[in-house]
Structures are given as C-alpha cells and as structure tokens.
Amino acid sequence: xxxxxxxxxxxxxxSDIFWETIRLIRHDGSQQTDDxxxxxxWLKTSEYANYTYANILQxxxxxxxxxxxxxAKHFAGQDPGPSHRAxxxxxxxxxxKVIITTNFDPLMERALDERKLPYCVxxxxxxxxxxxxxxxSNCWIIKLHGDYQRQSIRNxxxxxxSLAPAIASKFxxxxxxxxxxxxxxxxxxxxxxxxxxxRFPRYTLYWLSRSGNVNADVKSLITNQDGRIMQDRNAxxxxxxxxxxxxxxxxxxxxxxxxxxxxxxxxIAHKNDTxxxxxxxxxxxxxxxxxxxxxxxxxxxxxxxxSIEEMTKIAVGTLSSFxxxxxxxxxxxxxxxxxxxxxxxxxxxxxxxxFWDMFENIDKQPGSHWSELEVIPIAYAGFMWWVMxxxxxxxxxxxxxxxxxxxxxxxxSERSSIALKDYKxxxxxxxxxxxxxxxxxxxxxxEFIFDFFQNNERFRESxxxxxxxxxLLAVKEGSRFQPWFRLFSYYxxxxxxxxxxxxxxxxxxxxxxxxxxxxxxxxxSEFAKRCDELYTHFSQSYLLETDSPRNxxxxxPT
Numbered sequence: 359x360x361x362x363x364x365x366x367x368x369x370x371x372x373s374d375i376f377w378e379t380i381r382l383i384r385h386d387g388s389q390q391t392d393d394x395x396x397x398x399x400w401l402k403t404s405e406y407a408n409y410t411y412a413n414i415l416q417x418x419x420x421x422x423x424x425x426x427x428x429x430a431k432h433f434a435g436q437d438p439g440p441s442h443r444a445x446x447x448x449x450x451x452x453x454x455k456v457i458i459t460t461n462f463d464p465l466m467e468r469a470l471d472e473r474k475l476p477y478c479v480x481x482x483x484x485x486x487x488x489x490x491x492x493x494x495s496n497c498w499i500i501k502l503h504g505d506y507q508r509q510s511i512r513n514x515x516x517x518x519x520s521l522a523p524a525i526a527s528k529f530x531x532x533x534x535x536x537x538x539x540x541x542x543x544x545x546x547x548x549x550x551x552x553x554x555x556x557r558f559p560r561y562t563l564y565w566l567s568r569s570g571n572v573n574a575d576v577k578s579l580i581t582n583q584d585g586r587i588m589q590d591r592n593a594x595x596x597x598x599x600x601x602x603x604x605x606x607x608x609x610x611x612x613x614x615x616x617x618x619x620x621x622x623x624x625x626i627a628h629k630n631d632t633x634x635x636x637x638x639x640x641x642x643x644x645x646x647x648x649x650x651x652x653x654x655x656x657x658x659x660x661x662x663x664x665s666i667e668e669m670t671k672i673a674v675g676t677l678s679s680f681x682x683x684x685x686x687x688x689x690x691x692x693x694x695x696x697x698x699x700x701x702x703x704x705x706x707x708x709x710x711x712x713f714w715d716m717f718e719n720i721d722k723q724p725g726s727h728w729s730e731l732e733v734i735p736i737a738y739a740g741f742m743w744w745v746m747x748x749x750x751x752x753x754x755x756x757x758x759x760x761x762x763x764x765x766x767x768x769x770x771s772e773r774s775s776i777a778l779k780d781y782k783x784x785x786x787x788x789x790x791x792x793x794x795x796x797x798x799x800x801x802x803x804x805e806f807i808f809d810f811f812q813n814n815e816r817f818r819e820s821x822x823x824x825x826x827x828x829x830l831l832a833v834k835e836g837s838r839f840q841p842w843f844r845l846f847s848y849y850x851x852x853x854x855x856x857x858x859x860x861x862x863x864x865x866x867x868x869x870x871x872x873x874x875x876x877x878x879x880x881x882x883s884e885f886a887k888r889c890d891e892l893y894t895h896f897s898q899s900y901l902l903e904t905d906s907p908r909n910x911x912x913x914x915p916t
Contacts, residue, residue, distance in 0.1 A: 359445070359459040359466070360543025363593050367439030369463050370432055376513045379428075380406075383418050414514070429506040438469035440594035441541065444601060446473050449497045453604050456498045456532055460543060460550060462506045462513075466499055481505040483524035492532070500529060502550060512549075521549040529553050537561030539600070541593040545576040554579055564588050566596050602805060616806045619686040620693055627697040635702055642686050643712055649683045650716050654731060673731060677801075680734050685804065688742045692810045695749050700757055707765045710778060713739035714767045741801045743778055748817075748824035749810060754865060756872030763828070779828065780837065823855035827869065833888045834874055856907030859885075882911035 361371035370378075380397045383406065392400075401407060406414055419428055438446070446469040448454045457466060462481075470477050478489050481501035492498050502521055504511040512518060521529065530553050538554075540563070545551055554563075563585035565576060570589040572580070580587060590596035619642070626634045657676040659669070687709055694702050716735040743762060750758040763779040811817035859866050863878070870881035889908035 359441075359457060359461065359541055361461055362542025362544075363439065363441045363459075364461050364463055364465055365542070366441055366592060366594060367436060367465055369436060369461075369465065373513075375429070375432060379414055379418060383414065408516070409514070415511075429511075433463045433465070433506070436463075436465060438465045438472065441592075441597055442466050442469035443472070444594060444597035446470050446475065448597075448601060448604070449473075449475055449477075453601075454497070455495075456492060456500065456536065458500045458502065458529060458532070458538075460501075460503050460547065462501060462504050462511050464505075464507065470497065470499075479505065480525070480528070481508060483522045486524040486528050500525070500532070502529065503547075518547045518549055521553070526553055530557060533557040534559060537563070539564045539566070541566045541596065545573055545579070551575055551579070555582075557583070559583060562586070566590060566593060568592065614686070616685045616689045616804075620689040620806060623690050623693040624697075627693055627699055627702075630699075632702065635699075636705060639690065639705060639709075642690065643709065646683050646687065647712070647716060650680065650735060653679050653683070654734075658731060673734075676731050676734050677737065680738060681801070681804075684735075684738050684742075685806070688745065689806055691742065691746050692749060692807070695746060695753070695755060695758060696810065698755060698758075700761075703758060703761055707761065710739050710743065710765065711767050714769065718769070718771055738801075744821065744824065745807060747828065748820040751824050751827060751869075752811070752820045754868055756868060759873055763831070779832070819854050822852055823858065826852060826855050827873075829892050830885075830888045831873060833891045834884070852907060856910050859907070860910040885911050 361369075361373070365371060377394050377397055380401055381392055384392070384397065384400055384404075406417065409417070415428070442465050445454060445457060445466065449457075449470065450473050459466060467477065467479065475496060477497040477499055478495050479499050479501065480486055480489050481504050489495075489498070502525060503513065503518070512521075520526070526549070529550075533553060534557050537559070538561075543550075545554075545565075563580060563583045565572060565580055565585060566588045568589070568591060570587060572587060579585070588596060590599070623635070623638065626638065653676060657672055657679065659672060664672075691706050691709070694706055713735040717732060747759060747762050750756075750762065764777055766775040766777050768775045808814050808817055811820055859869075866881065867878045870876050870878050874881055876884075886908040
C-alpha cells in the first residue's frame with residue numbers, strides 16, 4: 359500500500375513532506391515556493407546532501423517535540439479514507455493477514471482501531487525481532503519506511519534506495535509466501551522494488567493502476583512473475599469490487615472454492631492431462647450427487663401447504679445452497695471452453711444427464727414431494743447450458759455450440775430422449791417459469807462467471823445475444839425454444855446483439871454457415887421473417903413488439 363491510498367484521505371505523500379522540509383531548511387524556516395527541481399539542485403551541493411531524513415529533521419527542529427509537531431500537523435484530525443476502512447473490513451473477515459505499506463502515517467491503524475481489531479506494527483528491525491509471529495497475530499502492519507511517531511522515517515532518495523535489513527528480510531519472506539495486491543504505489547523506490555524483483559512467489563502479483571500504465575520496472579516485474587495489471591478509477595473502488603469478489607469465493611462446503619477449481623482445471627487444461635481432467639470431473643459429480651438429497655431434505659417444507667411467498671424464499675434458498683456445490687462444475691465447463699478442449703466437451707456434456715438423473719432420483723424417493731424443489735438440479739443445468747452457449751457464441755466456437763444444442767438427455771420416466779435445445783428439456787421444468795426474477799438474481803451475480811466474460815455488463819449482453827440467436831435457430835428448424843427470461847433489461851442488450859449481427863460481417867457469416875447451415879445472403883434475407891415468427895408464439899415472445907431488430911438487414915450495401 360503506497361501513498362496513493364493516503365492521498366484519498368487528504369494526506370500529503372512522503373515526497374511532499376520531504377520537499378517541504380528541504381524548502382524550510384533552505385529558506386531558514388520561511389515559506390517559499392521553490393519547485394522540486396530547484397530544491398533538488400540546491401540539496402546536492404548543500405551540507406545536507408548526505409544526511410538521513412532524521413538528521414535533516416533534527417537540523418530543522420532540534421527538539422523531539424518540535425519534530426513530532428511538524429510531522430503530526432499533516433496527520434492530526436485526519437480520519438481514515440475509504441480504502442483504509444475497506445482493508446480493515448477485510449482484516450475483520452479474515453481475508454487479509456498482512457498489510458505492507460510505504461506510508462508512515464497512522465491512518466491504517468486508526469481504521470483498525472475503529473473496528474476494535476488487534477494488530478501489530480512492525481516499523482524497525484527491532485520490531486521484527488520482538489513482534490508476535492505472523493501466524494499467531496490477527497494482523498501485521500509492516501511500515502517499510504518507518505513510523506513518524508517513532509522518528510524513524512526513511513524519506514531521502516538515498517534512504518529509499520534500500521530498506522532496513524531485518525525489515526527487508528521479513529518483507530521478502532512474506533512476499534514469497536503470499537500473493538500480493540499492490541495499491542496506491544508507483545514502484546519508484548529501489549529498496550522496495552529490489553525485494554519484489556527477487557521474490558520467489560508461490561502466488562502471483564496484482565498491481566492496481568488508475569490508467570493501466572506503469573513504469574518499465576513495474577512492467578518487467580509483472581511480466582516475470584506472471585502478474586496482472588488491474589485498472590480502476592481509484593483504490594477504494596477497486597477494494598470494494600475485490601471485497602465482493604473474495605466473498606463470492608468464500609469456502610464452499612466441500613472445502614475448496616470455485617476459484618480453486620478454476621485454477622486447478624486451467625492447470626490441467628494447460629498440461630492437456632485428459633486422465634486428470636476425467637478424475638476431477640468424476641470427483642465433482644460424486645460430491646454433488648451425495649450433497650443434493652441432503653440439501654433437498656434440509657429445505658423441504660414441513661407444512662403440507664405454504665404461501666407462494668414462503669415457497670419463493672425456500673426455492674431460491676435451495677437454489678443458492680445447491681449452487682455452492684454445483685458452481686465448481688460450471689467453472690470447469692467454462693475453462694474447457696476457454697481452452698477450446700472440444701475432445702473434453704463430450705465428457706462434460708454428460709453432466710447434463712447427471713443433473714437430470716438427480717431430478718428423477720429424488721422423485722422416486724418415498725415421502726412427500728415438492729415439485730418446486732425437485733427441479734433445482736435441472737434448473738441449474740438449464741442455466742449452466744445457457745451460460746456455456748453464451749460463452750461459445752461470444753467466442754465463435756460454433757462446433758461447441760452445435761454440440762451443446764444437439765446433445766440429448768434420456769428421460770427414464772418417459773423412456774425417451776430429448777435435445778438440450780428443445781423447450782421441453784430444462785426450460786419447461788425449471789424455476790424460470792415461477793421464480794424467474796428471484797432465480798436470475800441468484801444465478802447471474804456470480805463474480806467467477808463475470809471473469810470469463812470480462813465484466814457483468816458483457817455477461818448480460820452475451821446472455822441476451824445467445825437467447826436471441828438460439829430463438830432464431832429454433833424458428834429456422836421449425837422447433838420451439840423457451841426464452842430464458844422476460845424480466846431482464848432486455849432492449850439495450852438486444853440492440854447491441856443486433857449491432858453485432860449487422861456490422862460484424864465475419865461473425866454473422868460464420869454464424870450463418872456453421873450454426874444455421876446457410877449463406878450470409880440467405881440468413882439476412884430470412885432475418886425479418888424469423889423475428890416476426892418469434893413474436894407470434896407466446897412461449898417464444900422476445901418482447902419484439904417495440905425496438906425490434908427485424909429491419910437491420912433491410913438495406914444492404916452493394
């Protein structure tokens with residue numbers, strides 16, 4: 359954590375305070391307006407050129423009281439900023455164990471004090487030797503450049519070229535053991551950067567930049583450590599989003615998180631290890647199959663009859679609980695599409711049969727049955743299918759889309775099979791019919807899904823695009839396709855999907871050829887008629903009565 363975080367709270371940077379000190383020395387305590395270049399030139403030839411910052415402060419303010427008063431005026435009465443408080447909240451929730459900062463102000467401590475959270479400040483080599491070990495502490499604050507209240511600040515250019523030996527050693531030890539998130543820091547101090555360059559990390563490095571631009575040293579560091587530049591308008595905005603994301607990756611009942619599964623499967627896909635992939639898939643299927651009956655019994659109402667409002671709460675609660683177990687499978691599916699492992703997709707498609715079997719197995723059990731809850735597995739499967747189709751269409755993976763549409767699940771109770779794209783598969787026996795708004799709120803607010811689509815907005819647009827394209831395909835094939843939503847903010851997303859079809863010739867041509875089996879000219883000439891046919895069937899109503907894209911191909915360029 360660098361000075362950018364404290365600047366949000368109205369605190370000057372260490373550099374600002376240093377040059378104010380030099381300005382006062384040069385002009386014997388009087389206020390002047392020299393710029394930094396002038397002050398730097400003067401300092402090089404002055405008697406203070408080789409002084410430490412502590413020596414410079416002592417020369418300007420001989421007594422400890424005067425020195426403390428000079429520094430304290432910059433921090434007195436200052437409340438912690440939003441970033442300090444966000445970090446304190448993550449400490450309270452156990453997400454952060456160590457805070458490493460180049461700031462020597464007390465705002466981070468004040469934010470932790472507000473939450474009545476214990477912490478240990480390490481600002482000198484002596485502190486390193488005497489501090490309670492990190493493993494047994496609630497939180498460490500390591501102040502790389504010292505603490506103003508102890509008169510131990512490192513602030514001159516020569517001081518910033520290195521860190522105190524024990525501080526540097528402890529910093530490297532922690533940097534090796536943990537992943538790092540860097541906020542409010544430009545990477546201009548050689549003492550800090552030398553430790554970061556020489557770390558041997560178990561986890562990677564994330565560096566926040568407002569503009570997305572970093573200096574060459576930072577760029578090299580991120581490249582060498584397979585890190586990532588994160589862009590946001592300020593640290594507090596980034597930390598708020600990070601908090602939501604970390605909470606969404608909270609440990610699932612099985613002991614691992616969706617993020618753990620995604621990271622593991624990416625490693626497997628990178629190695630192209632088919633055996634390990636199949637083993638992990640079987641493990642997750644078994645884990646889910648064992649969990650579902652327990653979830654069903656836990657949420658099943660005790661009363662014979664309950665209100666619609668109560669059933670809505672129970673159904674959505676059951677879906678949320680089931681999702682904690684099933685999200686790992688959805689993460690696996692998206693990784694396999696991300697790596698375009700089509701040979702593995704056939705194994706993944708069998709998951710949809712697995713979900714259907716879970717539904718039918720519950721129905722066979724003795725005792726009372728609640729149809730609103732029995733369909734949870736196929737409701738989730740339907741959503742998973744929709745997300746996978748959206749991702750594949752968005753990335754023009756037409757073979758994957760066709761596999762997803764044509765795969766058939768066998769319904770033992772009816773002794774027949776049905777294609778996933780058919781409206782009788784998942785959509786007619788799912789939560790979307792009765793609890794569409796509530797169910798979508800549960801399913802579409804998952805941070806791990808946003809990562810595959812870049813962000814939430816792009817995810818929603820992709821869902822709408824897939825919904826519309828698959829509806830057109832159903833019309834072309836003379837079948838019916840149940841729309842996945844009528845309560846989304848539909849029109850804006852539909853307009854953007856139409857813009858893609860109209861202006862992206864390569865996308866539309868590939869869509870026509872690989873998914874519709876026709877030429878671009880035929881696809882565009884049939885487009886308006888297919889839009890109209892979508893509108894004529896209630897079950898396929900795409901709300902096209904206004905803002906319809908039916909006419910986007912009415913006039914074609916010659």
